[in-house]
Amino acid sequence: MVGAVQFGVLAACVVLFVPMILAGWHLSRNKMLFFSGALFITLAVGVHLTPYFPSITNLLSSLSSTVVLDNRSSCLSFLHEIIWDVKVEPINKGLDEMPNFNTSDYEKSWSWAKSIPVNACGFQKLGRSDACDLLNGSWIVVAGDSQARLVVVSLLNLVLDPVEMESVSGDLFKRHSDYNTVIDEIGVKLDFIWAPYVTNLTDFLVELKHNRHYPDVLVMGSGLWHMLHVTDSSDYGVSLGSVKQSLLSFIPVSSEYDTVESVSGSFPVRSPHMFWLGMPMLINSMLNTEEKREKMNFVIQDSYDQKLHESKLLRQSGGPMVLLDVKSLSRNCGSRCTMDGMHYDPAVYEAAIHVMLNALLIESQQRL
Incomplete structure (x- = not known):
């Protein structure tokens, strides 16, 4: 009609x-x-x-849907067009103290670029109320290493008030452990799964399939531990392939994809919403051990990034997962946003959360 x-x-x-x-x-x-x-x-x-005449009506509807889909895909590609304002002068300190700076000594702010296509997409920083409305009643799972844990911290910082956040921070910061919570006010269940290796992610996906109970939002990312302790990008690529196979085994895919190998185009909108948490930019000179500086250099990191794109796990290469490009966000924030060249200021993970929330808004509008 x-x-x-x-x-x-x-x-x-x-x-x-x-x-x-x-x-x-x-x-x-x-x-x-x-x-x-x-x-x-x-x-x-x-x-x-x-x-x-159904054929004519279907043609017109198809053309209309194609325009909507193109707009959605276009806006997803602009989500990481973020600019940073990191003040050069430390706050509350003189210039003579700059060599001993702490990341908290700098004021950091970020915003989306003011270009025409970005403005047309209408990206926005969500406040606590809007974020809670968007996530209301959802089951959110974040699985990965310390980067994933920091993403959970930023998400909780957004949806909880400071008093509530302080009450959960002790459990959340226990190293190498899972974390589970339920936010009763908005009916959100949040699970963090400690999964330092990609094989841990595959095991978790197999468990989800066995239980036939899937989250509404799934965020996964791993690679730093593999880079440090295995240092084999080819093996990393094979592991990513296993993750993709596991995802495709329980995701309802449209009938045009008869086999896993036939997948070449963009995936249709589906549940759960899935995000891959990319590795941050590693600043080699700031890494705190000689082993890290040797095994986590620029060449090795680039080879790991290449394997991620070759795996076709990401939406941009025909896969099911939207990339949360922490490397881009951390690179643009710069060395003043990290103390150890690997873990970044909360502002970086806050930006990643808002990228994810805006992606959810885009996907949700597509479903209306």
């Missing part, structure tokens, strides 16, 4: 403007009136008959 209405608007424009153009060609008044009347009757009949 929407397609028919759009077609009717187009017809009205044709009826209005075509005679004006013909008048410009100096046709006689009678000929122009005759042509206008014939055109109006033909288009009017066409508009009324269009709903009774």
Whole structure:
């Protein structure tokens, strides 16, 4: 029906403007009136008959859906167009104390770029109330290493008040352990799964499939431990392939994808919403051990990033997961946003959370 209405608007424009153009060609008044009347009757009949021809209606609906899908995909690609303002002068300290700075000594703020396409997407920083409304009643799972834990911290900082946040911080910061909580006020269940290796993620996905109980939002990311303790990007790529196979085994995929190997285009909107938490930019000179500086250098990190893209796990390469590009966010924030060259200021993970929330808004609008 929407397609028919759009077609009717187009017809009205044709009826209005075509005679004006013909008048410009100096046709006689009678000929122009005759042509206008014939055109109006033909288009009017066409508009009324269009709903009774499914092929035409389906074509119009298909074209409309394609435009919406293109807009959604386009906005997802602009989500990381974020600019940072990190003041050069430390707060509350003199310039002579700059060599011994702490990341908390700098004021950091971020915002989306003011370019035309980014403005058109209408990205926004969500306040506590809006974030709670968006996540209301959801089961959220974040699985990964210390980077994933910091993402959980930022998410809780957004949806909890300071007193509530202080009461849970002790349990949340226990190293190498899972964390589970329920936020009764908004009906949100949040699970953090300690999964330092990609194989841990695969095991968790197998467990989800066995239980046939899937989260609404799934955030996963791993690689730093593998880079340090295994240092084999090819093995990392194989592990990512296993993650993709596990995801595709329980995600409802449209019928056009008959096998895993046939997947080449963008995935349709589905539940759960899935995000891959990318590794941060590693600043080699700031890493705190010689082993890290040796095994986590730029060349090795680039090889790991390459394997991630080759795995086709990410939406941009035809996979099911939207990338939370922490590398881009941390690189743009810079060395003043990290103390150890690996873990970054809370502002970086806050930006990642808002990227995720805006992606959820885009996906949700697509489902309406």
